[in-house]
Amino acid sequence: MTTAPKRILMAKTGLDGHWRGPTIVARALRDAGFEVIMVGMVTADEVVRAAIDEDVDLVGLNIGGHVDVAERAIAAIREARPELPIFCGGVVPPWAKKRLEEKGVEVYPPGSQLPEIVDAARRLTRWQAD
Amino acid sequence: MSSAAPLQELFDRGRRGERGALARLLSVAEAGGAQAAQLDALCAAAAAPRARSIGITGAPGAGKSTLTAALLGVARNADQRAAVLAIDPSSPLTGGAILGDRVRMHQAAVDEGVFIRSMASRGQQGGLAQAASLGVRVLEACGWPWILLETVGIGQVEVEISGRADLVVVVLNPGWGDEIQANKAGLMEVADIFVINKADREGVAQTRRDIEGAIAARPGGQQIPVIETIATRGEGVPELWQAIVERHAALDASGELAVRRRARIAAELESAALSALRGRLAAAMAAEEGVRLRERIASGDCGIHEGVATLLGNIVRD
Numbered sequence: 172m173t174t175a176p177k178r179i180l181m182a183k184t185g186l187d188g189h190w191r192g193p194t195i196v197a198r199a200l201r202d203a204g205f206e207v208i209m210v211g212m213v214t215a216d217e218v219v220r221a222a223i224d225e226d227v228d229l230v231g232l233n234i235g236g237h238v239d240v241a242e243r244a245i246a247a248i249r250e251a252r253p254e255l256p257i258f259c260g261g262v263v264p265p266w267a268k269k270r271l272e273e274k275g276v277e278v279y280p281p282g283s284q285l286p287e288i289v290d291a292a293r294r295l296t297r298w299q300a301d
Numbered sequence: 302m303s304s305a306a307p308l309q310e311l312f313d314r315g316r317r318g319e320r321g322a323l324a325r326l327l328s329v330a331e332a333g334g335a336q337a338a339q340l341d342a343l344c345a346a347a348a349a350p351r352a353r354s355i356g357i358t359g360a361p362g363a364g365k366s367t368l369t370a371a372l373l374g375v376a377r378n379a380d381q382r383a384a385v386l387a388i389d390p391s392s393p394l395t396g397g398a399i400l401g402d403r404v405r406m407h408q409a410a411v412d413e414g415v416f417i418r419s420m421a422s423r424g425q426q427g428g429l430a431q432a433a434s435l436g437v438r439v440l441e442a443c444g445w446p447w448i449l450l451e452t453v454g455i456g457q458v459e460v461e462i463s464g465r466a467d468l469v470v471v472v473l474n475p476g477w478g479d480e481i482q483a484n485k486a487g488l489m490e491v492a493d494i495f496v497i498n499k500a501d502r503e504g505v506a507q508t509r510r511d512i513e514g515a516i517a518a519r520p521g522g523q524q525i526p527v528i529e530t531i532a533t534r535g536e537g538v539p540e541l542w543q544a545i546v547e548r549h550a551a552l553d554a555s556g557e558l559a560v561r562r563r564a565r566i567a568a569e570l571e572s573a574a575l576s577a578l579r580g581r582l583a584a585a586m587a588a589e590e591g592v593r594l595r596e597r598i599a600s601g602d603c604g605i606h607e608g609v610a611t612l613l614g615n616i617v618r619d
């Protein structure tokens with residue numbers, strides 16, 4: 172019996188920034204053996220609900236400039252599932268990067284390499300596909 | 302997913318309506334193995350009221366998720382709680398998957414009376430159907446009265462899964478005459494209701510003629526409703542929901558539903574038994590005795606048939 176694939180929720184919390192980014196990241200994660208659940212553009216409430224109902228092992232937020240929505244989402248996730256790791260991508264201003272990292276959220280700004288993101292997903296979910 | 306909570310406790314919490322617990326139980330169902338078997342037994346013992354399960358199937362992009370979301374809206378307006386299992390294929394190469402059905406279900410997704418779960422096929426053929434039907438039983442045990450099963454395609458596996466539902470809605474689009482022609486037998490076999498979604502596009506009348514022609518051509522034909530929808534605008538969706546409710550009630554009243562559920566038990570039993578056998582067979586082949594057996598066949602010591610008998614003996618004995 173091999174272990175079940177880890178599940179990652181991919182959400183966008185900002186209007187600007189493109190869906191292309193998360194889609195490419197999602198493909199790389201799929202190719203690394205992850206199950207990636209896409210939810211598109213969502214509110215904080217929806218991210219939390221999806222994180223619970225889908226029983227994911229990791230949440231990926233594409234921020235696209237809207238740090239406030241992302242922070243609300245992060246706070247809500249922390250309340251509902253404190254143990255759940257979160258990483259962020261997209262357009263993150265430097266001041267926000269620091270703030271997010273202080274909350275234990277890893278940040279992968281535009282230009283981050285896909286293998287780096289995939290490695291982070293493996294590490295954060297403590298999973299190595301066979 | 303990791304949880305030290307014993308399954309029984311998790312199950313009780315799920316039955317009390319805790320979303321997180323239900324979500325974990327569904328992960329257990331998906332993972333299969335001993336825990337899933339235990340969960341299966343808990344569901345069987347729970348004696349929950351039967352849920353009504355509706356399969357929603359059709360080719361990629363037909364609008365199944367959009368339609369499912371719109372149906373959730375109508376169901377909620379009618380004060381009905383509903384759960385969704387949206388099943389997508391895993392990549393056969395990497396075992397990974399992109400599950401995109403939720404993207405179309407925003408509004409429903411934050412409603413307390415809705416539970417949406419994405420499921421990947423994880424490559425095992427009979428396994429998917431097993432995980433899906435255990436998923437349905439878990440949702441049923443946790444008190445979800447309606448369960449919508451979204452599956453892609455009209456292929457063999459998808460038919461097998463949607464066949465785990467009480468009733469199947471097949472989603473087509475205008476201009477799909479050739480596909481209807483090519484898949485006539487399969488379509489007629491599974492469909493209880495046809496939907497022509499994207500009815501805002503050209504060719505609706507022709508598609509309706511194609512479907513109705515195929516329905517008429519089939520022997521002993523019961524009437525199958527053909528409903529036009531524009532899922533993106535919710536048009537035709539209340540009519541579809543109405544048709545689902547009525548058809549389900551009619552199947553129940555005529556005794557057909559009971560017949561189908563019996564048939565489902567047979568199918569589930571067979572596929573579960575087959576996958577158990579497959580697992581044991583693989584183990585027996587890999588075991589020392591299996592390796593020796595292959596050597597004996599290779600050296601002409603015994604024939605394939607004798608080998609099979611020995612192997613099967615080993616499997617059943619274990």
Ligand SMILES: Nc1nc2c(ncn2[C@@H]2O[C@H](COP(=O)(O)OP(=O)(O)OP(=O)(O)O)[C@@H](O)[C@H]2O)c(=O)[nH]1
Pocket residue numbers: 359360361362363364365366367368402405453498499500501502530531532533534
């Ligand atoms: N014009 C039109 N577009 C629609 C309609 N229903 C759905 N769509 C669009 O069709 C596309 C696919 O819709 P989905 O609901 O994702 O289709 P699906 O069958 O679930 O797709 P898969 O799960 O990928 O197989 C989306 O862009 C929808 O907006 C409709 O009634 N009319």
Ligand SMILES: [Mg+2]
Pocket residue numbers: 365366367401402451
């Ligand atoms: Mg879909």
